[in-house]
Amino acid sequence: MNRSTFLSLLLILPTALFAQDVWTLKSCIDYGLKNNHSNQVYANEKKLADAKAREALAAYLPTVTLTGTLDDNLKVQQTVIPAGVFGPEDVRVAFTKQYQVNPMAQLDQTIFDKSLITGLQANRYSKLQAELNVAKNEETLIYNICNAYFQIAVYREQLELLHSTNETYRGQMQVTEQQVNKGVTLLKDLEKIKVNYNTSLTQIRVAETNLTLSENQLKFEMGFPILEQLTVKPITNETLDFYIPTTDSLQQASVSNRTDYKLLQVNAKLTEIDERRLKNIIYPKLSAYARYGNVGFGNEVNQAWSSMSSYSSIGLKLTIPIVDFKRQAQITQAKYKWRNSIENFKLEESRYQVELENTRSKFKQEQSNLRLYTENIELAQSTFNAIHLQYQKGTTDLTEWLTAQNTLRDSQSNYLNSLYNFFLAKVDLEKAQGTLKDFYQTLSN
Template identity: 30%
Template sequence: MMNRIKFSLLAILALMQLRTEVLAQDPAQLEVLQLNLKETLEYALENNVDAKNARLEVMISQTTIKEETAAGLPQINGSVGLTYNPMVPVMFVPNEPPFGDPSNPSDVIPLRFGVSYSANAGVNMTQMIFDGSFFIGLRAAKTYKQLTEYDKVKVENDLIENVKKAYFGVLVNQERIKLAEANLARIDSLLEETKAMNEAGFVEKVEVSRIQVQRNNTFSQLKQSITAYDISKQLLKIQLGLPRNFEIEITETLAELNPEDDLVAIQTMEGERRVEMDQLETNLELTNLDLKNNNAQYMPTLDFSGNFTRSGAGDSFSSTYDPINWFSSSMLGLTLNIPIFDGLSKSARIQRNRLQIQQLENQRFYLDQNIKLEIYQARENLANDLEVLAVQRESMELAQEVYDISKIKYNEGVGSNLEVVEADAALIESEINYLGALYDGLISKVDLEKALGILKVGLEE
């Protein structure tokens, strides 16, 4: 109950400013979107920002799989280069026979080895032959994609929960407005009758004042219900991701939803596997794969490499590209990398993985127990709400009966005006209490659907 109160207060505080801005818009510029509950949920799943981002995350994970797969395919790169030497490097050799120069007094002779221009073009290819981490990484990428799909389901479940609660809030406030308008019409009729009787001298002025006070209170309740209805609609629009130039019109009523029948029916429903458990199991699988990957780091890796290059040179730029100055070279090789010692970093990572696995196993046990407790609490809350709803419905029927009798007695002159006013106040209070109990029951129904993992039931049809 405290959570519901906090949620309502936060929603009202957050939406008061938004409501003021929306009401300031020209109604003619607002497009009306007519929705029932099923259509509202479908629209939210398609347009809510969190739902959109969850779908994008699944698509991102698909690119991760492609990236991991690419690591096992040939890696081919081309290169083209041109080098200009403004001053060709000099190599010194001894000035001695048989290559010495007697005319040169120096004991060394400078020789220029090289040309001013050189160019090359080549293709290099590497291919992984064996790497224990590759297949583990590929499997981890696929597992990560599965996790993003579970995350998407979790986001959608949370969205459905919030949208349903907001939707029921709109419907209940809509019913409150109807009741307040009916109550106001009823008390206005009584007020007119009492004024006429006062003018005829049959009742005192105080009886007119008493009904006027009741009429003012009822009018205030109507205005409060209208305000709550507007705020609940804005909250629903936020959950839907609806543009501000759209207005919502609910096309069904509480009576058409048969909420009381639904509240009773869900008590016998069986639960399904919760997506939270799937998320945890997938995280556990990812950690196990990380452990296998770290163990695989101790294994050697084998790679194949090949290279083909054409090189040319010349003392001038034009002669550099003369075909007679170009020559080919190629290389084929295997590289075996053998891990020997890494300072025990792999050992530390393996130890960390094992501890993380223990944490996730503990969380799995806790989650399983917590889900069972959630189901139990949700069933008990709903059962209690159904009992309260039955009592409030009976109280409302009795209050209506008392009011009818009081009104008849007053019209026949055997009852007092005070009795009618008190009966009307009791009827209004019972109607408000009934709608409050019905709303609590609907919220408990959503909580039980979430606990049972059946929030999406009916959307797949």
């Protein structure tokens, strides 16, 4: 490696290392989707749904059980054989001995159970429900990370404006102090500037605290170590244009894209299946079994084990429910749960539609407000610059200078509020459209 190449690498390396330490919105979301602990919770819920599906299916698969009993008949029961069977007197006979052993294996197989078959239909929807919950959690993480990220962006811009204002007050305070010493300006004018200067210092400390709180909130939402440094990339005017959706996306959006909407559909289907499952309990159930075992008797335990003889049997079992008041009550409960799920679905569908229309209108309004307040802050800055120059030349008084400065400060505050409201309206719109993941995918690192 020659000397020039080595020097070039040394120049590039610090820049590359710095770039790795600056987090974009996309990289923050990437990290959060991988490291937030809620991801594992919902991943476990999905595995739990899979296990429940296998449990439901297992009811239609053969089961094999092994049982074994050892009875110690402390006092053997006797049975009376009436007189005339084996003689003129009643005969008392014991048909067992003190010890009895009975190891047995049994296989059971369900042949027909309509309620069970109906219940198996819920497996597909239970899995879908778990998958949708995972998707909903991811959307929640994207929304929360965006919110915290935008708060940081706004507080940073606020700090820049406050520091600029503070420098203006400090510079003017030095000039006025010299004028007071020369006797050309009253002391009360200097005190007025000091009051505004001290106020700006307080506002800076508040903004710094708010920035720290927002950074900690972002770390929490990402699952990022709270004590480690996290530097996010500033949002420039160029990136602002990226967050503006096209007219087509606003018109084509539908509440059916929302994960919440899809979850309501799945929940309604599950309650319907549960009602049908309970109703189908009335149908006969048919099962088959095969049994093989050994039985032994003896006055000693060893004798019982050594005298065992085997037996086996196969058969069918038919169960026909006749009267079951508990099941009737369960069916009634399931029926109203299903009806309520349908009504809730219709209610939430209407609410989602209203929310979508409101977020569309709010985004357009915030979009317009941001342009207006951006223009206002430029006008206020231009006005203050002109009055500041006039004040320096002595052609205007301090009151007009302070008024122009306060107007500039108010316009800055309005701009910052509008900027955050614009960001929030953007993610609210993406949420209402069900396109938060699409929004995340379009972000650039």
